[in-house]
Amino acid sequence: MTSVSSAAQSKRRNLIYILIALFSLCGLADAIYLTIEHITGQSVRCTIIAGCSEVLSSPYAVVAGYPLASIGALAYFSVFSLAILALFGYRIAGQLLPLLAIAMCLVSLWLIYLQAFVIHAFCQFCLISAAVTFVLTGLAIVLWRMK
Amino acid sequence: MAATFLVRLRQPSLQLWYETNADHMKRILPFIIILLVLGVAVGSAYYLKRSATDVHPVTNTNGVAPTTAPITASTGSVPGAEPAHTLGPTNAPVHLEEFGDFECPPCGLLHPILIQMHGEFGDRLQITFREFPLVPAHQHAIAAASAAEAAGLQGKFWEMHDLLYENQKNWHETFDVRPIFEGYAKQIGIDVERFKQDINSEAVAQRIFQDGKRGHSLNVKGTPTVFMNGREIPFESLPAEKLRVLINAELSGSK
Numbered sequence: 001m002t003s004v005s006s007a008a009q010s011k012r013r014n015l016i017y018i019l020i021a022l023f024s025l026c027g028l029a030d031a032i033y034l035t036i037e038h039i040t041g042q043s044v045r046c047t048i049i050a051g052c053s054e055v056l057s058s059p060y061a062v063v064a065g066y067p068l069a070s071i072g073a074l075a076y077f078s079v080f081s082l083a084i085l086a087l088f089g090y091r092i093a094g095q096l097l098p099l100l101a102i103a104m105c106l107v108s109l110w111l112i113y114l115q116a117f118v119i120h121a122f123c124q125f126c127l128i129s130a131a132v133t134f135v136l137t138g139l140a141i142v143l144w145r146m147k
Numbered sequence: 148m149a150a151t152f153l154v155r156l157r158q159p160s161l162q163l164w165y166e167t168n169a170d171h172m173k174r175i176l177p178f179i180i181i182l183l184v185l186g187v188a189v190g191s192a193y194y195l196k197r198s199a200t201d202v203h204p205v206t207n208t209n210g211v212a213p214t215t216a217p218i219t220a221s222t223g224s225v226p227g228a229e230p231a232h233t234l235g236p237t238n239a240p241v242h243l244e245e246f247g248d249f250e251c252p253p254c255g256l257l258h259p260i261l262i263q264m265h266g267e268f269g270d271r272l273q274i275t276f277r278e279f280p281l282v283p284a285h286q287h288a289i290a291a292a293s294a295a296e297a298a299g300l301q302g303k304f305w306e307m308h309d310l311l312y313e314n315q316k317n318w319h320e321t322f323d324v325r326p327i328f329e330g331y332a333k334q335i336g337i338d339v340e341r342f343k344q345d346i347n348s349e350a351v352a353q354r355i356f357q358d359g360k361r362g363h364s365l366n367v368k369g370t371p372t373v374f375m376n377g378r379e380i381p382f383e384s385l386p387a388e389k390l391r392v393l394i395n396a397e398l399s400g401s402k
């Protein structure tokens with residue numbers, strides 16, 4: 001009975017790792033797009049959809065000389081890597097995953113605060129990234145509670 | 148699951164290979180997946196960057212790219228408002244055509260660069276400004292474009308253009324911009340009463356509409372978008388030092 005429930009839990013955990021990997025790929029695609037837009041200046045240009053030019057041309061869009069979006073891309077790639085490693089039984093990866101997801105969630109909350117109260121503009125791609133991070137954090141918390 | 152897979156393996160050599168390498172494969176497979184994703188990510192980033200930085204030739208309605216001939220009313224399918232607001236002589240070898248929005252911060256940053264280029268290249272450069280107010284992104288974009296065009300009806304387009312860009316930060320978060328723009332009208336010495344009427348006139352609305360139509364026909368998606376002799380300049384080439392190089396290259400090519 002115990003082994004059956006343990007197997008079921010393991011299956012559920014693997015499913016969550018797969019979901020995390022898939023969502024982090026969505027976040028990675030979004031962050032790569034934003035990085036390239038930032039580097040080439042396409043999003044810095046004003047468009048009919050308001051927000052991204054204001055957000056990406058703000059001083060908060062660059063950290064230590066690197067576009068913030070590129071750091072986001074690195075974070076999503078790390079989440080993906082950890083989820084894949086955890087799926088294949090690397091326990092340390094499974095333990096690091098929730099920590100990274102929560103850190104990303106906190107950064108996303110800070111960025112939403114900046115957009116709402118400091119820059120006074122929302123960038124839709126940044127909001128997509130925040131939404132992905134919140135989903136990842138939710139899944140990571142479910143994982144944490146399963147342990 | 149692995150056992151079922153093993154049973155399905157009919158060929159003894161494959162089965163032997165799997166038995167020998169299954170553990171090894173399981174250990175390296177996640178790294179292979181991670182490297183594959185890394186490769187795809189880097190590849191797509193490279194592709195996106197390349198496609199974003201290509202210089203896009205303007206095509207007319209027949210899909211034919213124009214030559215390096217100066218921008219004329221025939222470049223693109225729609226001529227835009229006539230007469231266009233230009234700086235510099237019509238026969239200048241290099242023509243820059245800017246589609247701008249007075250409320251757009253990057254357009255405000257481009258403004259001193261274009262003024263600088265105008266000063267540096269003099270008669271060898273003609274600059275045309277086209278209205279491309281981004282609605283609904285910028286709440287005062289139409290009002291600002293109308294103010295510039297209304298001043299233009301009294302022959303002071305560029306004076307109002309300069310004031311709007313130079314003071315962009317002062318008015319773009321203001322609720323009611325009319326008194327500010329009327330103040331600018333007074334500052335540049337035009338008839339303020341006529342300016343107030345012209346701002347809402349059909350003539351002004353038509354000019355903005357015609358420029359917008361030209362922008363759409365040239366596939367302008369945002370501002371600032373600048374064309375040099377009919378070819379779109381990538382946004383990243385708009386800083387002064389890069390733009391200067393492009394103009395010089397165009398000048399040496401036109402000799």
